[in-house]
Amino acid sequence: MQPILEFPHYLAARGGTTPPPGWLIMLFLGASILLAVVAVLLGIRVKKRLENTMHAEGEVIRFIEQSEGRGRASKAPVIRFASGDGSFHVVNSGVFSCPPAFEIGDKVQVVYPADKPQEAEYVGLFAQWGVVMIVGGMAAGLAVIGLAFRLF
Numbered sequence: 001m002q003p004i005l006e007f008p009h010y011l012a013a014r015g016g017t018t019p020p021p022g023w024l025i026m027l028f029l030g031a032s033i034l035l036a037v038v039a040v041l042l043g044i045r046v047k048k049r050l051e052n053t054m055h056a057e058g059e060v061i062r063f064i065e066q067s068e069g070r071g072r073a074s075k076a077p078v079i080r081f082a083s084g085d086g087s088f089h090v091v092n093s094g095v096f097s098c099p100p101a102f103e104i105g106d107k108v109q110v111v112y113p114a115d116k117p118q119e120a121e122y123v124g125l126f127a128q129w130g131v132v133m134i135v136g137g138m139a140a141g142l143a144v145i146g147l148a149f150r151l152f
Contacts, residue, residue: 020149024149025146025149025150026146027146028142028143028145028146028149029142029143029146029147029150031142032139032140032141032142032143032146033139033143034139035135035136035138035139035142036136036139036143038135038139039132039135039136039139042131042132042135043129043132043136046128046129046132049113050111050128052113052114053111053112053113053114054083054084054111054112054113054114054117055109055110055111055123056081056082056083056084056109056110056111056112056120057081057107057108057109057110058079058080058081058091058107058108058109058110058120058122059079059080059081059105059106059107059108060077060078060079060102060103060104060105060106060108061078061079061080061090061104062077062078062104063075063076063077063078063100063104064076064077064078064092064093064096066096072098073098074096074097074098075096075097075098075099075100076092076093076094076095076096076097076100077093077100077101077102077106077108077122078090078091078092078093079091079093079108079110079120079122081110081117081120083112083117084114087117089112089117089118089120091110091112091118091119091120091121093121093122093127094121094127095122095124095126095127095130101124108122108123109122109123110122110123111123111128
């Protein structure tokens, strides 16, 4: 059974079949451009959100566990911090990792909207920029595939 998509130079060495159709190449490149635009818009949104936040120091007081189904559990920190008015708040992070990125008692920086301290999140590359990095990586991957089809 012949593979559906093969690179043209490989095909030429085997007697040749037509390279991937132009529409398929354009589909990959178009999807990569679309995802790149989405990544930029998400990045602008994150940057604006971070510009309008308050900063505080918090402490990891416990963890939330999420089972991965392979016998190991990912953990996300639960952080307690004092907002600008002196009241204490406890927030659950949505960033799970195995092993945990923190230990109980660790001090972490948190950011939160001035009027919504319950929406606080700890300051970390993936905590703020993770979705932007994932979407941007998908855009880059699709661009590489589309260009590989085009060039080879």
